[in-house]
Amino acid sequence: MEAATARKIRVVVAKPGLDGHDRGAKIIARALRDAGMEVIYTGLHQTPEQIAETVIQEDADAVGLSILSGAHMTLVPRVVALLAEQGVDDVLVTVGGTIPAEDIPELKKLGVAAVFTPGAGTDEIIDFIRAGATERHEREA
C-alpha cells in the first residue's frame, strides 16, 4: 500500500499579525492532525520572519496563514517573499480568514495556492492540502 511508505505530510499553521482570533487556526490544526498530518501550530502574534523560519526549519510541505485582522495584504506578501529569498518555492501556501473576494486574485498572483474564507469546510481544506503536499512529495521522489 502506498500509505505505508509515504512520508507524513507536514503542515505549519501560523497566525501572523496581532489579532487573537485563533478559533479557525486551531480547528484547522486539529482537523489536519486528525487527518494524519504532522501539524506545527506557531501560536499567536507571529512575525512573517518567524513564520518563514518555522516553515523552513520544519521542512513543511504546506503553510496555512490565518488572518482576521485585515492586514493580509501586508503580511502575506512578506511571508511569501521571505520564503522565496531563502530559496523555498515549493511550499504550498494557503490563507484563511476574512479575506475580501477582490483581494483573492492578487494573493494568488503572489503564489498563494488557495484562500479559504468563512464557511469553508475542514474536509475541503484537508483534501486541498493533501493533494498539494502529495504532489510535492512525488516531485521530490
Add this chain to the structure above:
Amino acid sequence: MATEPKRKPALEERESEFSTMSGHPIAPLYGPEVAPADPDAEIGRPGEYPFTRGPYESMHRGRLWTMRQFAGFGTVEETNERFHYLLDHGQTGLSTAFDMPTLMGYDSDHVRSLGEVGREGVAVDSLDDMEQLFEGIPLAGVSTSMTINAPAAILLAFYVLVGEEQGVAPEKLGGTIQTDILKEYIAQKEWCFPIEPAMRLVTDMIEWCSQNMPRWHPVSISGYHIREAGSTAQQELAFTLKDGFTYVERALERGLDVDDFAPRLSFFFNAHIDFFEEIAKYRAARRIWAREMRDTYGAKREESMRLRFHAQTAGVSLTAQQPLNNVVRTSLEALAAVLGGTQSLHTNSFDEALALPTEEAVRVALRTQQIIAFESGAPNTPDPLGGSWFVEKLTDEMEAAAYDYFARIDELGGMVEAIRRNFPQREIADAAFTYQRELDQRKRIVVGVNDFVQEDEDETPILRIDPALERKQVERLQGTRARRDGAAVETALAELKRAAASDANLMPPIVEAARARATEGEMIAAMQEVFGTYTESPVF
C-alpha cells in the same frame, strides 16, 4: 420503561435527539412537572433578589436598553465622524473599538504594527489622539464604552484627561472600560504582561475608580469573546462568572469593601442564535451572581448583587454567504438579549463576516434595535418568558452546568491557575471543534453555508481602509513626539517604572505620564521592564 411520558413515539420526530447549539439536550416537552417548587424564592420578582427576572422592577418599561454600536476604524478623525453620525441617528451611547496595535500596547510606528494600524479599530497612541477622537462630543453628556484590556489603565487615563480639558471632573464621567484581562488569556488573546501583574493593574483600576470615578464601570466582565472563540453557552456563563468572582476576590484581598466596588462591576455577554438557550443564560447569570455576591462575598447592598449586562449579537453566527440573511440572524439574537433583560446592546452589521461594516450596514443594525424597541412590543413587560416551563427548566440547567465548571476550576486552584493549565482554553477549543465537525457532517445547518447554498452571489460592497491611513497616523505620532517636553516624559516614565516595582496604585503615575504626552507604547514598555511579557503555549 414504566415512567416513559405519554407522548407520541419518537419515530414521528424529525431527529433522534434534539439539542441546543451548545449540545444541551432538549426534552420532547416541558410541562408543570418541571415547574419550580417555590417560584418566589427561586425566581423572585424583577428588581428583587435573586434578580432572575431582571435587575430592575420596571425593566424596559422604565428605561429602554442603551443602543450602543461599537465603532472604530482608521484614524481618530474618521471614528469621530462615525461617532457624530451615530449620535445624530439616535444612538444613546458611544462604544470605541481600538486597532490591534493599540490593544496590544504597541505604538503605530512599532515594527509589529505594520499593516495593522486602523484596520480593526481606531489607532490611539497618545492623549493627542484621544482629544481628536472625542472632538465636539461633551463627555458630561454621553456614556462611553471602551473595549480595551491589557492597556486599559492608559486609555482610561487619556479619557479622564480629555474630560479634565472639557472641565468635566472624573466623578462626573460615565461609561465602561472592558479591562477584563482573564478572558484575554482565555479567549481574546490580546495581552501585554504576565497574568499576575495584569491582575494587579485590574485591581488598581477597581480601587482607583471606586475612589475617583463613582459613575464609571472599571471592568466589564466579558463572556462575549469566550463564546466567539467557540465555547458553549454553558462555558461562556461559567468562565465569565468565575472571572468576575476572581476580580471580586482580588479587590477584597486589597482591603476594599465589597459594597464599595461591586455595584460598578458590569458584564458583557454574547447574544447567539439559539434563542431560548441565550435567554436562560442571562437569567441564570443574574441568579448565580446575586447568590454568590450575597452568600459567598458578603455583599449587603442590593446594587452589589444586581448583575447588569451589555450584549452583542454573535459575530461568528454571521455568514459571508448571502449576507443579507445576517439581518435576520441579528434580529433574533437581539430579541433574545432584550427578552433576557439586557441593559445595553450592540447589533452586528450584516456585512461583518466580510469586513468592517459600511455606514449603510451599521444603520440597518441600529434600526433593528429600534424596530424591536418601538414596534415589536417586546419591551412592554419585564421577563415575559418567566414562568415558561421550558425557559425556567433551561435556566436551572444552565445554572447547574455553571456550578459544575466552578467546582472543576476550584479543584485546579482557581481561575488563574486553571488558565495557566490551559483548562478553559482546552474546553473552548474542544467545543469549537465539535461544533465545526457537526457543521461539516451537516448535523447542524447554517443556511447558505452547508445547506440552501446559492451559487453566483452578487458581491456585497465592503468598507476598505485606506492604507495611507497608517502613514498618516505614524506622522501624527511623530508630531506628538516632536512637540512634547521630552524631559518631562522621561521623568514621568521613570516614575511609572518606580511605581510598578512598588505596591503603589499605578493609576496616578499613568495619568501623569499621559498628561506629559507619553505614548501608550512607551508606558507599556516601561511597565514591561518591570513586569515582563506573556507568551502562551497553545493547545489545539
